[in-house]
Amino acid sequence: MARPKKSTKTTRKQYSEEYRSEALALAAKVGVSAAAKQLGLHASQIYGWRSKARLHQDRGDAEKQLAAENARLKRQLAEQAEELAILKKGRGVLCKEPEMRYAFMQEHRQEFSVKAMVRVLNVSRSGFYDWVARGTLCSKRQQHRDQLDRLAQECFTASKKRSGAPRLTKELASRGNAYNRKTVAASMRRQGLRAKAAKKYKATTSSKHNLPVASNLLKQNFNATAANQKWVGDITYLWTEEGWLYLAVVIDLYSRLVVGWAMSERMTATLVCDALRMALWRRKIPRGVIVHSDRGSQYCSRDYQSLIKAHNLECSMSAKGNCYDNACAETFFHSLKVESIHGERFPTRLVMRETVFEYIEVDDNRTRLHSANGYLSPEAFEAQQTA
Structure with a gap:
C-alpha cells in the first residue's frame, strides 16, 4: 500500500500594516535588497508591499528629497x-x-x-601608506596597539556607540580578533570611547482605576526554556517636536526577541492590542502563553482582556508600583532610548517611527548582542537552539 504523500504546504508569515509601512521606509533608506537582508525577508515581498502602497497614496517624494538634502548638508x-x-x-x-x-x-x-588629512595637508595617500609600510614610526608593539585601537573604533562605531568593554570584547571575538577585556577597556580609555549611559526608570502607565487586575504569575522569574512560554509587555513615550509618540512592545523572555510592537499618538487600549496581535501573528497564534504587564488601564481594559481570552493566553500583572516585576521590558526601553533616542533631534513622528523600527527589527532583534543569550542576538539565539 502506497504511503500518503506528506503535505508540503507551509504557513506563511503574516505582517501587520504597521510592520509593512516601516519595512518600506527602511527599504527607501537603505535599498530593497539591503532591507530584505536585514529583516530576513525576500526582496519580492518588499517589492509587492511597495506596489500596493503606491496604489493608495503618494510616497511623499518631496519629503524624501528634503531628508536627502539635509543628510547631504550634514x-x-x-x-x-x-x-x-x-x-x-x-x-x-x-x-x-x-x-x-x-x-x-x-x-x-x-x-x-586619512582622506581628509591628505587633502588638508597636501600629501598623497599612497605616499603616506608607503611611509607607514617602511616602519618609519611604529614599533611592533605600537603597531599592535594601533591595530587594536582601529578595530575597537570600528566595532564601537558599528554598534552606534552603544557597546562597553565587555560587549565590545565579544564583538571583536566574533570577528576573529580575540583580546582580553581589560586590554579592550584600555583601548577605549585611550581613545575616549564611552558607551552611552542609561537613565533612571520613570513610570508610564497609571494603575489608578477600578478595572479588574490579574495576579502575578511571573513573580520576577524571567527565565524560559522555550519560545512562547512567557511574554512581557509595556508602554513607553518618545518625544518629538510634533508631540509624543507612544510605543508598546511584547518581548519573548526565551530569547529577548521583540515579537510585537505598535506605535501611536495616543496611549490607548488599541495600542497594546495591536502590539499583542503582531506577536500572535509573528509566533503563529500560540496558546497558553503567560503574557505579563503592569496593571495600567490599557492592559486591564475590556478590549485587551478579551484578546487574551480569545487566544487562550494567561494574563499576569505586576504588583502595584513595582517596576522590577517587569524589569526586562524596562531594560529594553532603556537600551532603546540610550542607544538611539537620547541626544538626537526628532522633528516629526515619522522620523521617530523610522528610528524605532530600525532599532527593533534590525539592531536589537538581529544584531545586538544580549548577555542573557550568551552574547548572541535574539534571532541568532533562537536559530542556534532550533538547529
Whole structure:
C-alpha cells in the first residue's frame, strides 16, 4: 500500500500594516535588497508591499528629497568641521617636509580620516601608506596597539556607540580578533570611547482605576526554556517636536526577541492590542502563553482582556508600583532610548517611527548582542537552539 504523500504546504508569515509601512521606509533608506537582508525577508515581498502602497497614496517624494538634502548638508558640514579641526592641530607641520606631515597623520589617525588629512595637508595617500609600510614610526608593539585601537573604533562605531568593554570584547571575538577585556577597556580609555549611559526608570502607565487586575504569575522569574512560554509587555513615550509618540512592545523572555510592537499618538487600549496581535501573528497564534504587564488601564481594559481570552493566553500583572516585576521590558526601553533616542533631534513622528523600527527589527532583534543569550542576538539565539 502506497504511503500518503506528506503535505508540503507551509504557513506563511503574516505582517501587520504597521510592520509593512516601516519595512518600506527602511527599504527607501537603505535599498530593497539591503532591507530584505536585514529583516530576513525576500526582496519580492518588499517589492509587492511597495506596489500596493503606491496604489493608495503618494510616497511623499518631496519629503524624501528634503531628508536627502539635509543628510547631504550634514555630511558637508561634518567634512568642513573635520578639515578645520585638522588645520587647527596641524598648522605647525603644513610647511614641513612630507615625513613630518606623515607623522602627524599617523598620530591622529584615530581622530581624523586619512582622506581628509591628505587633502588638508597636501600629501598623497599612497605616499603616506608607503611611509607607514617602511616602519618609519611604529614599533611592533605600537603597531599592535594601533591595530587594536582601529578595530575597537570600528566595532564601537558599528554598534552606534552603544557597546562597553565587555560587549565590545565579544564583538571583536566574533570577528576573529580575540583580546582580553581589560586590554579592550584600555583601548577605549585611550581613545575616549564611552558607551552611552542609561537613565533612571520613570513610570508610564497609571494603575489608578477600578478595572479588574490579574495576579502575578511571573513573580520576577524571567527565565524560559522555550519560545512562547512567557511574554512581557509595556508602554513607553518618545518625544518629538510634533508631540509624543507612544510605543508598546511584547518581548519573548526565551530569547529577548521583540515579537510585537505598535506605535501611536495616543496611549490607548488599541495600542497594546495591536502590539499583542503582531506577536500572535509573528509566533503563529500560540496558546497558553503567560503574557505579563503592569496593571495600567490599557492592559486591564475590556478590549485587551478579551484578546487574551480569545487566544487562550494567561494574563499576569505586576504588583502595584513595582517596576522590577517587569524589569526586562524596562531594560529594553532603556537600551532603546540610550542607544538611539537620547541626544538626537526628532522633528516629526515619522522620523521617530523610522528610528524605532530600525532599532527593533534590525539592531536589537538581529544584531545586538544580549548577555542573557550568551552574547548572541535574539534571532541568532533562537536559530542556534532550533538547529
